[in-house]
Amino acid sequence: MANLLSDCITANGKTVENYVFPPERRPPISGKADVPIIDLQEENASKHIMKAIQEFGLFQVINHGVSKDLIDEALKVFKEVFELPPEEKSKINMEEDLNQFCRIYSSSYNFNTEKFHYWRDVLKHHCSPLEECIKFWPQNPENYKEIVGAYVTELKDLGARILECISEGIGLEKGYFASELSADNILTVNHYPPCSNPSLTLGLTKHSDPNLITILQAVPLHVPGLELFKDGQWLSVDTVPDAFVIFVGNQLEVVSNGGMKAAVHRVSNATEARTSAAFFINPSYECMVEPAKELVQAEINPPLFKAFKYRDFFKVYTGHDGERHAILEDFGFMIKP
Ligand SMILES: O=C(O)CCC(=O)C(=O)O
Numbered sequence: 497m498a499n500l501l502s503d504c505i506t507a508n509g510k511t512v513e514n515y516v517f518p519p520e521r522r523p524p525i526s527g528k529a530d531v532p533i534i535d536l537q538e539e540n541a542s543k544h545i546m547k548a549i550q551e552f553g554l555f556q557v558i559n560h561g562v563s564k565d566l567i568d569e570a571l572k573v574f575k576e577v578f579e580l581p582p583e584e585k586s587k588i589n590m591e592e593d594l595n596q597f598c599r600i601y602s603s604s605y606n607f608n609t610e611k612f613h614y615w616r617d618v619l620k621h622h623c624s625p626l627e628e629c630i631k632f633w634p635q636n637p638e639n640y641k642e643i644v645g646a647y648v649t650e651l652k653d654l655g656a657r658i659l660e661c662i663s664e665g666i667g668l669e670k671g672y673f674a675s676e677l678s679a680d681n682i683l684t685v686n687h688y689p690p691c692s693n694p695s696l697t698l699g700l701t702k703h704s705d706p707n708l709i710t711i712l713q714a715v716p717l718h719v720p721g722l723e724l725f726k727d728g729q730w731l732s733v734d735t736v737p738d739a740f741v742i743f744v745g746n747q748l749e750v751v752s753n754g755g756m757k758a759a760v761h762r763v764s765n766a767t768e769a770r771t772s773a774a775f776f777i778n779p780s781y782e783c784m785v786e787p788a789k790e791l792v793q794a795e796i797n798p799p800l801f802k803a804f805k806y807r808d809f810f811k812v813y814t815g816h817d818g819e820r821h822a823i824l825e826d827f828g829f830m831i832k833p
């Protein structure tokens with residue numbers, strides 16, 4: 497397993513080879529995306545969410561009910577993980593197995609085979625069922641389990657409320673997603689260390705998330721990073737304080753039979769460090785995913801995706817970085833270049 501970037505930087509203060517992406521994989525941004533800010537307490541929140549999804553595939557939520565103190569504590573503890581001395585970090589499981597419940601690694605799952613590495617370190621663990629997963633979470637910082645346990649419990653609840661708004665918005669019963677479709681939760685903490693030449697690297701390449709929805713927060717707010725691909729252009733995404741960014745993922749695209757499109761995004765680096773926490777709401781690995789029967793009609797609106805087991809999709813998604821688009825098309829996704 498490769499060293500973590502955060503360790504290399506502390507150890508010798510300079511960058512590492514194989515992090516320079518070819519120019520065609522890092523086209524510049526053309527401006528800013530005016531991503532809608534939705535007040536979840538507002539009566540018409542569901543309507544606003546649907547409109548934002550149609551236009552952007554993502555939106556910000558405020559008045560979401562998650563306390564500011566808890567958010568601040570969680571984001572602090574996430575940063576602290578990457579500030580631990582290398583010997584402490586190495587105690588966090590670094591196994592390659594996809595089913596490991598807690599892993600810390602650099603760049604991506606495919607570090608050993610990928611040609612270019614992303615300028616990021618990652619801590620990733622499952623969060624459901626909490627009592628089981630929490631045993632595998634980092635022992636340090638000491639308060640990690642307590643704070644992150646409370647944080648992911650709140651985010652799970654927030655996700656359920658947002659999914660209720662979405663099911664209402666697309667004409668499905670309110671509890672449609674409160675099933676195996678949203679049974680698994682994974683937390684990914686991305687740490688993008690300071691980069692001396694951020695125009696040459698990528699924190700994360702162009703992708704859409706594999707899941708139902710993602711709930712994201714990043715600090716510090718003034719450090720840019722998240723970028724959205726919209727109408728053939730890359731646009732930077734600024735967020736307002738204490739808002740969560742909500743992304744439509746591939747499985748929502750399937751269930752809505754293409755009615756909603758997953759947000760295509762990437763992350764650029766900066767001369768300052770940035771840390772983001774992405775809470776992924778996923779189907780369970782055994783869940784069969786297909787377009788909702790209620791949204792499909794044989795002649796007028798035939799199913800655009802064949803049914804698949806989420807495990808099979810996820811294996812493809814994580815295993816074939818370079819060929820991902822061709823393979824996703826095999827599942828029915830119409831991927832534009
Ligand atoms: O760091 C970010 O802003 C986004 C991270 C992301 O896209 C992901 O983890 O899938």
Ligand SMILES: [Fe+2]
Pocket residue numbers: 703704705761
């Ligand atoms: Fe993402």
